[in-house]
Amino acid sequence: MGSKIKRIAVFTSGGDSPGMNAAVRSVVRTCAFLKVDCLAVYRGYQGMIEGDFVTMDARSVNNIINKGGTILKSARCDDFRTKEGRKMAYDQLIKAGIDAFVVIGGDGSFRGALKFNEEYNFPIIGIPGTIDNDIFGTRYTLGFDTALNTVVEAIDKIRDTASSHNRLFFVEVMGRDVGHIALNAGVGAGAEEVLIPELDLGLERLLDSLKRSKKSGKSSSIVVVAEGDKIGKNVFELKEYVEEHLPIYDVRVSVLGHMQRGGAPSAFDRVLASRMGVKAVEAILEGKSNLMVGIMDSKITLYPIDEAIMGHTKIDKELIRVSDIMST
Template identity: 70%
Template sequence: MNQKIKKIGVLTSGGDAPGMNAAIRAVVRSCTFHKFSCVGIFRGYEGLIEGDFKELGPRSVKNIINKGGTFLKSARSKEFRTKEGRKKAFENLQNNAIDALVVIGGDGTFTGATIFSEEHNFPIVGLPGTIDNDIYGTDVTIGYDTALNTVVEAIDKIRDTANSHNRLFLVEVMGRNAGSIALNAGIGAGAEEVLIPEENLGRERLLQSLKRSKKAGKSSSIIVVSEGDQIGKNIFKLADYITNNLNEYEVRVTVLGHIQRGGAPSCYDRVLASRLGVSAVDALLDGKSDCMIGIAHNKITSVPFSEAIKSSNELDLELVRVSDIVSL
């Protein structure tokens, strides 16, 4: 056990994700279990620079496991990108006798943590908190399962309208560089097509697919579009293209947007966040640093920040094949 650690700070950074509160709760109560202090840092790295700290105990995090978002708040910090800003942050940690950090966020959060750790030789462990599920080194990120369920529920409701009016709906979901939400939600919601940035379906192939669907007797269709897909300049341009080249359907667009980030976390995300939060504290006590705690094959893993940031998850080709088959 690392005897030097007496107080751990915890913060959330980047986009919020359901389950972050559960992770914070687990870190705080794990600190209490090991009989040392925990400090909540508000507004991510911005709060770290400004010294926006608060001591947290077991009762400080009661009744938050079921809450979406993050009660520690999150913010982007331009100042933390500067050496001077990071120096201020380090001085605040020293002044408050904080010995190590747990940061919860995505690749931007881990990039900042890596630079800070290298400059000041400060112990930091990260937890993957992002709905996009685009962090290398973990099978699942905190918030992803909840976001999937939110998307599927929304598409189920949209389908009711699509069926009632013989309409074609294009539903845009989050995923600028990763199509994991679109691919899995598309299969789960029974979409006719899924458009993702990893695979360029092509507009002509899309039209042919829709024509086959119509010929097969489908009176309505759902196409799930990841926001990073490159078939059209954007989903509205794609809708115009389909309308101009295929008059069999009445085309409508729904952009789900930030609704995907909110809501109470699923049971899976609450359990995942709790496991990762406890494991983050364990990792610091074992002397680990500059790494992310993830999960692979339902076992807790540790991956260097450098790998989590620079590498990327490969597209699951089996899921692509499944999507093609079950959408006939």
């Protein structure tokens, strides 16, 4: 595998997601295996501008595959949005002898990397790390599976309380623009209804669904709501609406929030991160750039980052149908 690349940097950027550490570990150990120097950049693009680099070897990433969050930290960096800030980052990379970098993050992180490549022709490869599973060009993003399992476990516990007190619970989960977590968790946890941005259920249909549930003999109900759902201004407004129109329900709201991002990554995310990290380093050494590592049909693939950013993931219509049938 001939290449002029001698030193690769790796960093995490944007919101943290389970599996990021496993991906960092994979990049570092693949570099060690292929006799390429690897540096870690702390605090994402902010650390790049400040030259916050640390040399990594295979032993530097011991015992992190099971850890949530990111040991390299992440930070917002308004300076990198400016041409002057990107010039400072470039100067630091050149000073450190870095020839290419692997960015682990979401679409915002990828946009920054593409802009940087456009200005300096600097080799970049992306690994999609976000629990929302909202990156086009890959079936799964790092952290989605773990977050999904966290949500299902939480809903299982909430159902215990809902059943004990004959209550209706609105459970809000992450998903500002997409409903992948809500839909999959709703089916996996046996929710009576799922509200997602891609499907405008409407308030009247929601009431009809809850009435049917009550009439069929259900004494308690769970409604999973993606935070970006457009039916109401927010989940608390939904609660008030149902209480006003269906006073037979004792309604509660549970917002899971950032707990969905934390925790040890699942086996699936650990394996996926390991495979993606290997592919990212190999792609760089093959002279490739501006590509995102993804997974399609269980195979690790490379996909143009610009298309990944521009594309929109689609909700699984078959899963919507299954959800409707299961809520009977």
